[in-house]
Amino acid sequence: QKEVEQNSGPLSVPEGAIASLNCTYSDRGSQSFFWYRQYSGKSPELIMSIYSNGDKEDGRFTAQLNKASQYVSLLIRDSQPSDSATYLCAVSPNRDDKIIFGKGTRLHILP
């Protein structure tokens, strides 16, 4: 059974600090990794995708991938109250295989 694990939280971070969200996955052959943000009562929206080992930066967001450790993380710099949401990690084992979502981490940015 392929699995994606996330700490459910809530993770509380002061405004302006760095929020660090972590995700581990079981299928060593996984190729594509995604972070989605879901506000309460809303549908998920893609924040970042990452396919290669290392860091990928987009504005205040940085995704980090370590395939050897089967670990993917999302860093949010200068956290804002509007970043308070549930963050879903998603993994695609290969090009044509379905995406597996983690259960999400609830992030709460403290004003």
Added chain:
Amino acid sequence: KAGVTQTPRYLIKTRGQQVTLSCSPISGHRSVSWYQQTPGQGLQFLFEYFSETQRNKGNFPGRFSGRQFSNSRSEMNVSTLELGDSALYLCATTPGTSPFQETQYFGPGTRLLVL
């Protein structure tokens, strides 16, 4: 460009009934995936359709079925509803060549309550 639309937005049914949900993709998107989201299990993949064919299927019982029409609109059907089917049902669409590598655009969801 209009986003993904889902109808109805809310449904209340009783056990044993059946339900049909609809998803209209973004114009030009040919792949439609369906997900069930519950607090306990999170977001789980049901199936994916492309060009009126089911290409991928999750681990749900046969009571869950779907189809796709020539205009890429998709429906999913749940027969013989059970209490545990209460959930938010989301569809997500992509242009379709590699749906699980592309950005998936989610609709607003249909919230189903089974009594």
